[in-house]
Amino acid sequence: xxxxxxxxxxxxxxxxxGAGQVHALKGVNxxxxxxxxxxxxxxxxxxxxxxxxxxxxxxxxxxGTVRVRGESIEGxxxxxxxxxxxxxxxFVFQSYHLFPTLSAADNVRLALDVRGENGREAKAxxxxxxxxxxxxxxxxxxxxxxxxxxxxxxxxxxxxxGSPSVILADEPTAALDGENGKAIMTILADxxxxxxxxxxxxxxxxxxxxxxxxxxxxxxxxxxxEQSREGARTLKNILGGA
Amino acid sequence: xxxxxxxxxxxxxxxRLRLVATVIGIVFSIVLVTVQMGLYxxxxxxxxxxxxxxxxxxxxxxxxxKCFEDPSLLDTRIRGxxxxxxxxxxxxxxVIGFADWRMPSGASTPVFVVGSxxxxxxxxxxxxxxxxxxxxxxxxxxxxxxxxxSRLGIAGMGARAEIRQQTVRVAALTDGIRSFTxxxxxxxxxxxxxxxxxxxxGKATYFLVHVASGxxxxxxxxxxxxxxxxxxxxxxxxxxxxxxxxWLFGTGAGAALFAGALLGVIVGTxxxxxxxxxSTKDHINEFxxxxxxxxxxxxxxxxxxxxxxxxxxxxxxxxxxxGSAVVYLTASSALPxxxxxxxxxxxxxxxxxxxxVSAIAAIMKVTRIDPAMVxxx
Numbered sequence: 205x206x207x208x209x210x211x212x213x214x215x216x217x218x219x220x221x222g223a224g225q226v227h228a229l230k231g232v233n234x235x236x237x238x239x240x241x242x243x244x245x246x247x248x249x250x251x252x253x254x255x256x257x258x259x260x261x262x263x264x265x266x267x268g269t270v271r272v273r274g275e276s277i278e279g280x281x282x283x284x285x286x287x288x289x290x291x292x293x294x295f296v297f298q299s300y301h302l303f304p305t306l307s308a309a310d311n312v313r314l315a316l317d318v319r320g321e322n323g324r325e326a327k328a329x330x331x332x333x334x335x336x337x338x339x340x341x342x343x344x345x346x347x348x349x350x351x352x353x354x355x356x357x358x359x360x361x362x363x364x365x366g367s368p369s370v371i372l373a374d375e376p377t378a379a380l381d382g383e384n385g386k387a388i389m390t391i392l393a394d395x396x397x398x399x400x401x402x403x404x405x406x407x408x409x410x411x412x413x414x415x416x417x418x419x420x421x422x423x424x425x426x427x428x429x430e431q432s433r434e435g436a437r438t439l440k441n442i443l444g445g446a
Numbered sequence: 447x448x449x450x451x452x453x454x455x456x457x458x459x460x461x462r463l464r465l466v467a468t469v470i471g472i473v474f475s476i477v478l479v480t481v482q483m484g485l486y487x488x489x490x491x492x493x494x495x496x497x498x499x500x501x502x503x504x505x506x507x508x509x510x511x512k513c514f515e516d517p518s519l520l521d522t523r524i525r526g527x528x529x530x531x532x533x534x535x536x537x538x539x540x541v542i543g544f545a546d547w548r549m550p551s552g553a554s555t556p557v558f559v560v561g562s563x564x565x566x567x568x569x570x571x572x573x574x575x576x577x578x579x580x581x582x583x584x585x586x587x588x589x590x591x592x593x594x595x596s597r598l599g600i601a602g603m604g605a606r607a608e609i610r611q612q613t614v615r616v617a618a619l620t621d622g623i624r625s626f627t628x629x630x631x632x633x634x635x636x637x638x639x640x641x642x643x644x645x646x647x648g649k650a651t652y653f654l655v656h657v658a659s660g661x662x663x664x665x666x667x668x669x670x671x672x673x674x675x676x677x678x679x680x681x682x683x684x685x686x687x688x689x690x691x692x693w694l695f696g697t698g699a700g701a702a703l704f705a706g707a708l709l710g711v712i713v714g715t716x717x718x719x720x721x722x723x724x725s726t727k728d729h730i731n732e733f734x735x736x737x738x739x740x741x742x743x744x745x746x747x748x749x750x751x752x753x754x755x756x757x758x759x760x761x762x763x764x765x766x767x768x769g770s771a772v773v774y775l776t777a778s779s780a781l782p783x784x785x786x787x788x789x790x791x792x793x794x795x796x797x798x799x800x801x802x803v804s805a806i807a808a809i810m811k812v813t814r815i816d817p818a819m820v821x822x823x
Binding site for chain 1: 448449450452453456457460731732735736737738739740741742743745816817818820821822
């Protein structure tokens with residue numbers, strides 16, 4: 205088994221205050237391992253987004269510990285957390301969040317630029333990341349000139365270009381048709397093969413189960429079930445996946 | 447091209463209407479400041495033009511003289527005492543005063559008489575374009591500026607008029623000796639100036655001191671102050687400063703010009719701040735995405751400040767062109783707008799500072815960005 209790249213121990217999160225207080229997460233223990241694509245599934249309001257925000261070092265837990273590559277985020281300020289994100293975490297969003305005024309290549313290069321990486325090496329890494337998602341020919345295109353699937357591939361290239369330890373994908377196929385969704389998941393599954401990188405995909409879509417090495421089910425702020433690689437494969441077979 | 451700059455440039459040019467509004471705001475503001483400060487400099491130059499063009503190392507004047515146009519009188523015996531002071535090479539009398547110029551048509555207009563000992567130099571007309579300064583020594587000869595010919599009701603060289611019922615004849619014409627009071631200057635010999643202004647023969651308004659070679663201006667100024675009572679002895683620079691201070695600040699004219707400039711800066715800052723803030727608000731998702739992918743706050747500040755600087759450069763470039771046109775158009779007016787390289791540099795720095803200060807509101811907005819908002823939008 206590969207090392208854990210991201211883990212939570214007893215993470216709880218309370219949102220709001222007074223009568224409006226919500227216990228969004230209740231003692232979540234989770235470990236993302238390198239070389240695995242993990243699906244996080246659960247109904248709306250189950251705490252998926254809150255958990256994703258905490259895993260992505262954007263939100264501090266009310267209780268519990270989060271460790272990225274063994275480094276605890278406890279006590280870290282916003283700038284330290286931003287550094288953790290740019291060094292270790294890549295994000296893929298449901299609505300892509302590309303910069304409409306930048307070309308595909310510049311959108312990808314941005315993830316390196318915020319790390320202070322620029323120049324020829326950054327351009328080479330950008331070209332390599334775009335090639336990995338099959339968009340070498342569209343590097344000069346602007347988001348408005350790309351299909352939804354292509355935009356999401358640019359977003360994936362942006363997420364992987366800095367070689368992060370973890371890729372967190374929030375409903376990456378929700379805005380895509382079946383074929384494009386499958387293509388995106390194939391790319392993510394391929395990315396997850398790297399032994400030092402873990403991929404977590406938040407989804408409602410049961411069709412994505414076929415790509416998973418592990419499935420975590422969350423309900424009402426608690427992890428209620430975790431299926432191993434084997435369990436996931438059984439589920440794949442039941443669902444008729446690949 | 448650095449990506450920060452690309453992003454700032456694209457953000458700015460993405461909404462061209464807003465960019466135009468911002469640039470108009472900056473241009474309006476900077477042109478207003480340019481005109482006010484240019485007037486200030488022009489006024490400052492105009493009020494000291496006589497002092498600057500006099501060939502004097504030191505000025506002896508009645509105590510309490512506020513400006514060149516202040517017509518208090520000195521006793522001419524002071525000249526003899528001044529000449530006896532060590533280091534004084536010459537002390538040339540100057541007489542000034544307002545008089546009434548009667549045109550050939552019978553109408554009259556006020557003029558400002560400037561009389562100097564023409565044999566010794568002193569305060570002579572400059573930029574003479576017709577006739578010669580030496581001809582002012584001939585009977586009734588005066589010099590006037592050609593821009594005032596119609597005002598004086600005369601045609602040009604050789605024209606005759608009257609001052610205090612005494613005939614004067616135009617023997618020289620100058621070009622560009624304009625008066626900020628709009629009262630035309632009339633140059634003549636010092637004795638004739640006394641006659642035309644009613645100054646007694648034993649009086650003068652100033653003595654222009656030439657320092658002997660080998661003596662220092664400071665040393666001679668000290669000696670004169672020691673030896674002459676009830677007068678003031680100022681260097682040319684000190685007298686120019688005093689004149690400028692009186693006209694610009696003693697009269698409130700300078701304060702009004704500065705107030706106008708300040709208003710321009712405030713208006714410009716508010717307009718740029720408002721447009722930068724709304725631009726930042728429109729791009730808040732992008733800034734949140736930047737934050738989510740790990741950019742530092744400084745990186746985002748750089749984007750916003752870069753936008754502000756681009757605004758500044760574009761706005762200043764246009765404002766500078768308009769300012770140059772205004773300078774050209776007012777060059778021959780009674781109160782020209784003067785823009786020096788130092789003022790241009792100062793205005794550029796002001797524009798940059800104004801735009802960067804305007805970015806504060808936008809920066810405060812992005813400082814509060816929650817990167818997790820990218821999951822909910």
